[in-house]
Amino acid sequence: MATAPLVRAPAARATAAAPLRLTSWRRPALRALSIGLFLLAWHVATLWGLDLYVRFQNIPSPGEVLAEAIELFSNRSFYVHIVASLERIWLGFAIATVLGVGLGLAIGWFAVAEDTLFPPIELFRPIPAVAWVPISIMLWPTERSSIVFITTLGAFFPIVLNTIHGVEGIDRQLVRAATSLGARRAAIFREVVLPGALPSIVTGLSVGMGVSWICLISAEMISGQFGVGYFTWVAYGIVKYPQIVVGMLTIGVLGMLSSLAVRLIGARFMPWLPRREKDGA
Amino acid sequence: MVTAAPAGRIEITDLGVVFGRDGRRVEAIRRFTLLTTPGEFVALLGPSGCGKTTVLNAVAGFVPPTVGRVVLDGEPVTEPGADRGMVFQQHSLFPWKTVLGNVEFGLKMRGIGPAARSTQARSYLSLVGLAGFERAYPGELSGGMQQRVGIARVLVNRPRVMLMDEPFGALDAQTRLAMQELLLGVWREVKTTVLFVTHDVDEAIFLADRVAVMTARPGQIRDLIPVKLARPRPAEIIATPEFMALKARVLAQVREESGRAWIEPRP
Ligand SMILES: Nc1ncnc2c1ncn2[C@@H]1O[C@H](COP(=O)(O)OP(=O)(O)OP(=O)(O)O)[C@@H](O)[C@H]1O
Ligand SMILES: [Mg+2]
Numbered sequence: 354m355a356t357a358p359l360v361r362a363p364a365a366r367a368t369a370a371a372p373l374r375l376t377s378w379r380r381p382a383l384r385a386l387s388i389g390l391f392l393l394a395w396h397v398a399t400l401w402g403l404d405l406y407v408r409f410q411n412i413p414s415p416g417e418v419l420a421e422a423i424e425l426f427s428n429r430s431f432y433v434h435i436v437a438s439l440e441r442i443w444l445g446f447a448i449a450t451v452l453g454v455g456l457g458l459a460i461g462w463f464a465v466a467e468d469t470l471f472p473p474i475e476l477f478r479p480i481p482a483v484a485w486v487p488i489s490i491m492l493w494p495t496e497r498s499s500i501v502f503i504t505t506l507g508a509f510f511p512i513v514l515n516t517i518h519g520v521e522g523i524d525r526q527l528v529r530a531a532t533s534l535g536a537r538r539a540a541i542f543r544e545v546v547l548p549g550a551l552p553s554i555v556t557g558l559s560v561g562m563g564v565s566w567i568c569l570i571s572a573e574m575i576s577g578q579f580g581v582g583y584f585t586w587v588a589y590g591i592v593k594y595p596q597i598v599v600g601m602l603t604i605g606v607l608g609m610l611s612s613l614a615v616r617l618i619g620a621r622f623m624p625w626l627p628r629r630e631k632d633g634a
Numbered sequence: 635m636v637t638a639a640p641a642g643r644i645e646i647t648d649l650g651v652v653f654g655r656d657g658r659r660v661e662a663i664r665r666f667t668l669l670t671t672p673g674e675f676v677a678l679l680g681p682s683g684c685g686k687t688t689v690l691n692a693v694a695g696f697v698p699p700t701v702g703r704v705v706l707d708g709e710p711v712t713e714p715g716a717d718r719g720m721v722f723q724q725h726s727l728f729p730w731k732t733v734l735g736n737v738e739f740g741l742k743m744r745g746i747g748p749a750a751r752s753t754q755a756r757s758y759l760s761l762v763g764l765a766g767f768e769r770a771y772p773g774e775l776s777g778g779m780q781q782r783v784g785i786a787r788v789l790v791n792r793p794r795v796m797l798m799d800e801p802f803g804a805l806d807a808q809t810r811l812a813m814q815e816l817l818l819g820v821w822r823e824v825k826t827t828v829l830f831v832t833h834d835v836d837e838a839i840f841l842a843d844r845v846a847v848m849t850a851r852p853g854q855i856r857d858l859i860p861v862k863l864a865r866p867r868p869a870e871i872i873a874t875p876e877f878m879a880l881k882a883r884v885l886a887q888v889r890e891e892s893g894r895a896w897i898e899p900r901p
Binding site for chain 2: 524526527529530531532533534535536537540544545548549551623624625627
């Protein structure tokens with residue numbers, strides 16, 4: 354009797370595909386349930402003020418956070434922080450994109466540029482952008498410019514490295530094909546190198562966007578007068594704990610939306626790439 | 635739109651190509667000599683690694699001769715150019731360009747305007763049986779269709795020479811046969827000189843005016859065998875006694891050279 358399941362195993366595997374048909378409703382339901390359970394655990398932990406080495410006495414409950422969020426989002430002053438952060442991200446990311454893609458293309462394409470520009474980049478790359486905060490405050494005249502500098506720095510390295518990688522990964526056969534179809538150097542750059550490096554550039558931009566948010570928030574917490582990072586840190590100082598969580602969630606949502614925007618815009622420029630579908634597992 | 639290409643007389647004289655330096659020298663080809671008449675179809679056969687691709691690369695201008703020379707219609711080859719188009723074994727279409735964009739590429743490089751480009755490219759696409767696929771991306775096509783785009787992309791430039799490096803080597807047997815017939819049909823229209831590298835003896839004899847059998851590396855021409863089979867050649871021709879006799883002769887030479895390629899120690 355004990356061996357029976359073994360014998361039947363292949364048949365069981367054959368029917369394993371069946372749950373695929375149920376996924377249409379099962380997977381969203383499972384996800385909603387997971388979030389519900391998390392909120393419930395959070396609620397209970399704060400309600401009872403659990404002390405399990407990690408202490409929940411001072412942590413705001415989901416209800417308090419929701420009330421605080423409603424309060425904050427119906428108030429102008431919170432938007433000032435959001436706008437300040439978004440403006441810094443936008444500026445820093447734009448500068449990093451121009452510099453990173455420009456230098457990356459040059460370094461990947463011209464050996465001279467690689468020898469002259471790449472060594473300093475390699476030298477500074479291991480230093481986390483946040484470690485630049487004190488120097489940045491001294492270097493730049495305004496708080497805004499110094500925070501934008503940190504944000505730029507954070508996004509710059511992933512962008513430049515992925516761009517170089519993209520150019521160097523260009524299939525030599527495609528370059529040969531282009532030359533034997535009459536392309537000269539400038540045309541090869543425009544028609545082969547740029548589009549060929551684009552997927553890697555977009556990856557760099559997407560990673561860079563994530564890093565620039567980390568740098569922005571850290572810089573704002575350390576040295577700001579405005580911004581969501583500043584707001585979140587100050588809320589701790591003035592004992593408005595629900596505001597901390599609202600600040601955190603705002604940062605998360607803004608960061609996610611910016612990365613999504615980068616990926617969507619990137620995909621628009623690369624219509625030849627197949628839409629990637631995630632498999633069920 | 636599809637008109638005859640100009641001449642296409644290739645003169646390869648005493649060509650030698652050596653890769654690498656002192657310690658790790660690889661002599662790919664040595665004293666390779668081959669003359670083609672304009673519009674001729676020559677197949678290059680030889681053991682793996684004997685230098686077939688190197689010969690094509692030298693004619694294309696990708697690889698400079700170490701000694702000897704490559705002359706096309708009286709002018710020495712010094713760099714790649716659109717008069718010598720190359721069809722690679724696979725994966726050589728620009729993935730980011732549509733089928734039409736790929737075929738238009740050479741015309742764009744010559745500064746031809748979008749409207750004229752599109753008209754000409756479309757006529758070559760229908761020549762290879764791909765009308766209707768203009769907007770598709772290469773990644774959406776089968777291997778055989780991709781190779782047809784590759785052929786159209788070269789022919790739209792009206793090259794004097796079309797270089798083909800095992801263009802059907804990655805295709806399944808059925809598709810390969812269909813592609814061979816298609817290529818002969820297309821070639822009858824454009825009459826450009828073709829240098830066609832292959833491992834497949836049937837393919838070489840079925841397609842070519844002459845079959846050049848190369849020796850093991852360093853490759854040189856061992857024998858040039860004229861294929862005097864009437865054209866157009868039906869697919870059934872491979873079962874005729876004439877074809878079989880030729881095949882036996884070519885195969886014997888290829889076998890011998892392949893054996894040599896395996897047995898002889900490489901310097
Ligand atoms: N860029 C290169 N650098 C060094 N050696 C090379 C280079 N290209 C080719 N070779 C060598 O030259 C010889 C001939 O190469 P080639 O590619 O021309 O052979 P082939 O006849 O096309 O082989 P296959 O049938 O496998 O395609 C080989 O030994 C190869 O390793
Ligand atoms: Mg080869």
